[in-house]
Every structure is written in structure tokens, then in C-alpha cells.
Amino acid sequence: MVQIIRGGDVVTMNPDREVWVGGSVAIDGDVIVGVGSTSELTELHRGADVIDAGGCVVTPGMVDAHQHLTGDPLIRSCIPDLLAPGASIFEWSVPVHGAHTHRDDHVSASLSAVEALTNGVTTTVEAGTVAHADAVASALGEIGLRATIGVWGWDIDEGPFTAPTDEVLDRQRSVVESYPTGGLVEGWVTLVGHDLASDELLVGGAELARELSTGMTMHLSPTSSDPERYLERTGRRPVVHLADLGVLGEHLLIAHGVWLDDDEVDLLLETDTALAYCPWAYLRLGQGVCAHGRHAEIVERGGRVALGCDATNAGDVVDVLRTAALAAGLARDSRIDPTRFGAHDAFELATIGGARAIGLADRIGSLEVGKQADVVIHRTDTPGWTPRGDVGLQLVWGTDGRSVRDVLVAGRRVVADGRVTSIDVDALAAEATSRQASLLERAGVERRTCWPERDGR
Missing domain, CATH: 2.30.40.10 (Urease, subunit C, domain 1)
Known part of the structure; x- marks a missing residue:
């Protein structure tokens, strides 16, 4: 009809x-x-x-190119603001992800999808921190959000869902083959990235994405820590090291890329590697985007950049229009130049430019x-x-x-x-609320509030 x-x-x-x-x-x-x-x-x-x-x-419909669908949504606004770098991730988010059940993933992804759709986001790239891909895919399909998904991909010594390199790649392959390209929900190779992957995993992930004609995403350089650690380990900055490994290319969407030098920017442009830009997260976490972010320059030089909203304890709100306004404002203010990168440029990143960055501009x-x-x-x-x-x-x-x-x-x-048409949103909210306390308890973290709360009932 x-x-x-x-x-x-x-x-x-x-x-x-x-x-x-x-x-x-x-x-x-x-x-x-x-x-x-x-x-x-x-x-x-x-x-x-x-x-x-x-x-x-x-x-x-708008594109959100970097969104953590699970973990943070069930502990929204629970992670304290004033934490040292890395503490919000390794003392809060990672333990919470490790404690997620199959049902937690379903409920969390449902919350994310409802918020995305009611704010006009119709396509989401999941950020690579899903434990139960089938639960997430089921939730997204039920509610009707277009998305890419993967599962945790890191081969470090300790951490939830870590595994030997071959096993990590097998899990990635399984998801991509279960959710093939062209569906409403499709599988991507999704690595945690940063310095939390061996060279073998990075190369294997890129080869897998190319073999299966799908996308690959990973975190890199939201702060100075990734450049510092790559230089210490390899003698090269992160993007240069990835280029030497053959990982860069049109299949790859790097989340963040805030701390890049001239050579790294040039390599992204030369290889047509894309960036997911999440400005609210960098401001919220004090990561230096005002001083170091070069995303508008990359767009102006023909690079592929999309907007992302990140996690609900970082970017906080799944709203790409809000993110577009911030992206334009930062671009203009950082150069003290009101003649560059206006609203129309930012809306392109939210729509057709974002689709190009994630390889879906034909659809x-x-x-x-x-x-x-x-x-x-x-x-x-x-x-x-x-x-x-x-x-x-x-x-x-x-x-x-x-x-x-x-x-x-x-x-x-x-x-x-x-209002979302496919589910009872009130019942979803009630279940999410009821799950928060048990999730925090299983994760071994305590919900704290800055201001004292008194029982006023």
C-alpha cells in the first residue's frame, strides 16, 4: 500500500x-x-x-554514528561528574557491562531505541559494547530502529568478554553472518579499540570487514592517552600505526579522533577513513575538543564525518539535532570565525553526510x-x-x-x-527502573548522589 x-x-x-x-x-x-x-x-x-x-x-531520518546501546542506559546519570580520566569507564561502565544479563541488554537497547526514534534518529551505529547481540537485535527489530551491531572485541588480559584473538574474531564473524548487510539490523566488526587490542586483532578485524563487505568501528584518541600509549609501545601515533598495519580504509569508522596531528589527519583523508564525532561527550568528560578537535577541518577537506551521541553517561542525550548545533558552534568558535561551518553544514552531518560516513548513503x-x-x-x-x-x-x-x-x-x-507505536513505553520504563538497583549491586558499584536525598513521602 x-x-x-x-x-x-x-x-x-x-x-x-x-x-x-x-x-x-x-x-x-x-x-x-x-x-x-x-x-x-x-x-x-x-x-x-x-x-x-x-x-x-x-x-x-538522522544518523547517530556512535551509540552505546547497553550498559549506561540502565544507570543513566549515576556515574559521578567529577572523576579522574578513565575512572568513569573502568570503575563504572566496564563493571556494569560485565554484569549485564541477556534481559538487561534487551531492556537497555529498547530504551536507547525509543529515545533515538522519538528524537528523529532512524539509524544508529552501535559502539561495540554489546554482550548479547541477539537480545539487542531483537529489541531493535521490535521497535523499528535501523542499526549496526557487534559484540565486545578486545583481547586484553583482563576484562569482561575478553578472549584470545582468534576467539574474538570468530565472535565478530558470527554476528556479521547472522545479521547480513542490507537488513534493518546488520552486523559490523566492532572492536573496543584504544590501546586495548593487539595488532593481530586490529589487522584481523580489518581483513574480516573487507572479506564480508561490512563496516568496522573502534574507539581511538578521544584524549591524549591513546597517542601517549601508542608512542610508548610502537614509536608511532595511533593513526600512523593503523596505516602501517593496513587497517585504515573506507570500511573503517573511527569513533572520536579528537587528538590527531597533521600526519594523522592527512592519513584519514588519503585512505577515506571515517570519523564519528561526539562533541557532547568530549565537553562532558573534559577531553579537550575545543583545543584539539579538527573535525570541521576534515569535513571541509572532503573527509567523511558523522555525528554521534555516545553513552548516556557521556553525551547523555540521544539527540542528533542537539549534537549538530554543538558541532557547528564549536567549529565557528574555535577559529573565532562566524563565516565557517554553519547550520546547513552541520545538518548534512546529521543526514546525508552521516550516511556517507557509515557507508549507507546509497540507502x-x-x-x-x-x-x-x-x-x-x-x-x-x-x-x-x-x-x-x-x-x-x-x-x-x-x-x-x-x-x-x-x-x-x-x-x-x-x-x-x-510516541513509539510498537511497545508499551511506560512498562519499559518501569522495568528499566526496577533493574537498575540489582544491576549496580551485581556490578559491585554503589549509586551515589551529590546532594543528600531525604525521604519526603
Whole structure:
């Protein structure tokens, strides 16, 4: 059955960046079959189901290129702010991940998917810290989020889910083969990265991604610690070492890449290696993005960069519009130059640029005939949209995910009037709340609050 999203201002993000004022989008099954004039599409598809978008703004679904779907969501705002570097990860997040059950992974991923979709994020790259991939894939499929997933990939001496190199690669292969490229949920090679992988694992992961024609992602250089440790161990900076190993390439999405020198930036550009940029996390954790981040420069030089929201105790909110505004602001302020990298550039990273960075621009990222019907309808009956101006400026500077009214993924209406359609969100919230205390207890960490809490019942 054909659906028509009718009468909105359609921000296509096609090569000409056309905006159809009062236009429409026609969808047949999971594919877009028409974008343009409302009168023409209505005449062509008589009897179609109509979603009224009159007065609204219609955009492509947004891309979150780095999101921890499990672990942090169940302990949201539990990790203290004022911790030494690394403590939030190794004293909190890693023990919590290690204590996750199959059901914890399902509930946690469900929470992440609900937050993503209700903020207009339709595609997520999981960051590589899932224990039970089948539980996560089940949750994402039920709710309707497009995503890539993997499992923990590190071969260090101690830590949850660590294993010998061959076993880690076998687990990666199993996930990729279980969720092949082209599905709503597809498997990627997902390594923890940093300095927490042997050279054999890094090379094996890259070879596996190339063999199976899928993506690979890993963490690298959010702080100075990775360059320091790589220099100590190898005599080379991280990206240079990866280049020497043959790991870089269009298959690879590096999360972060904040502390890069000139040679490393050049290597990323030469090899078409992509970056997932998570600016809220770097500010929240004090990692130096204002002084060292070069993501806007990489975009301006033709590199592939997507936006990410990271973990719910780092970036905190799964909202790519909010992230886009920060990315633009940091780019302009760091150079004290209001003429560079504006709202329209940032919205590209949230949509078609992000899709290009994760290797899916042939399927998502713009509203064009033949692409997957991942569509977001933004309500505009709020003060931030009144009166109307340049739609790109208002999307990035003037609003955030709270303007999202409806979302379709692969033609399926997964959010209607701001509510996820496939599950009982209230019941999910209740279960997540009930699981938090037992998870923290099993992880051996204690929930603390900065301000004293008194029983006021």
C-alpha cells in the first residue's frame, strides 16, 4: 500500500539540497517512490494512505554514528561528574557491562531505541559494547530502529568478554553472518579499540570487514592517552600505526579522533577513513575538543564525518539535532570565525553526510526516489518555529529532537504523535527502573548522589 506524507516543507538533502514547500513524499512499501509536488503525487497515487504533514517540516531520518546501546542506559546519570580520566569507564561502565544479563541488554537497547526514534534518529551505529547481540537485535527489530551491531572485541588480559584473538574474531564473524548487510539490523566488526587490542586483532578485524563487505568501528584518541600509549609501545601515533598495519580504509569508522596531528589527519583523508564525532561527550568528560578537535577541518577537506551521541553517561542525550548545533558552534568558535561551518553544514552531518560516513548513503540520508523510506516529521506549532525562517537555521539553531512528531523507518510508522507505536513505553520504563538497583549491586558499584536525598513521602 502506498503512503503519502502530504503537505509539509520537505527538506530533501538531495544533491541540489531542494526544499519542496508544501510538498509531499510518496512511499511504496519500504522505498520512496516520489518526492515533490503534492498535487502531482496525490493524483499519481489515488487511494494512498495519507499522513497529514501540513504546516510541518519533513526531513530524512538522522544518523547517530556512535551509540552505546547497553550498559549506561540502565544507570543513566549515576556515574559521578567529577572523576579522574578513565575512572568513569573502568570503575563504572566496564563493571556494569560485565554484569549485564541477556534481559538487561534487551531492556537497555529498547530504551536507547525509543529515545533515538522519538528524537528523529532512524539509524544508529552501535559502539561495540554489546554482550548479547541477539537480545539487542531483537529489541531493535521490535521497535523499528535501523542499526549496526557487534559484540565486545578486545583481547586484553583482563576484562569482561575478553578472549584470545582468534576467539574474538570468530565472535565478530558470527554476528556479521547472522545479521547480513542490507537488513534493518546488520552486523559490523566492532572492536573496543584504544590501546586495548593487539595488532593481530586490529589487522584481523580489518581483513574480516573487507572479506564480508561490512563496516568496522573502534574507539581511538578521544584524549591524549591513546597517542601517549601508542608512542610508548610502537614509536608511532595511533593513526600512523593503523596505516602501517593496513587497517585504515573506507570500511573503517573511527569513533572520536579528537587528538590527531597533521600526519594523522592527512592519513584519514588519503585512505577515506571515517570519523564519528561526539562533541557532547568530549565537553562532558573534559577531553579537550575545543583545543584539539579538527573535525570541521576534515569535513571541509572532503573527509567523511558523522555525528554521534555516545553513552548516556557521556553525551547523555540521544539527540542528533542537539549534537549538530554543538558541532557547528564549536567549529565557528574555535577559529573565532562566524563565516565557517554553519547550520546547513552541520545538518548534512546529521543526514546525508552521516550516511556517507557509515557507508549507507546509497540507502539512507536523503529523501530521494529509490532510497529507504526513513522520514521524520517535525511539528512547527511551537515558539521555536514561529515565525518561520530558513529551515536549515531553525532545524539546527532553533530546535532539537523535541520537535519530532512522527517517524517512519523503512516505511513503517514507528513514532506517531511523539510516541513509539510498537511497545508499551511506560512498562519499559518501569522495568528499566526496577533493574537498575540489582544491576549496580551485581556490578559491585554503589549509586551515589551529590546532594543528600531525604525521604519526603
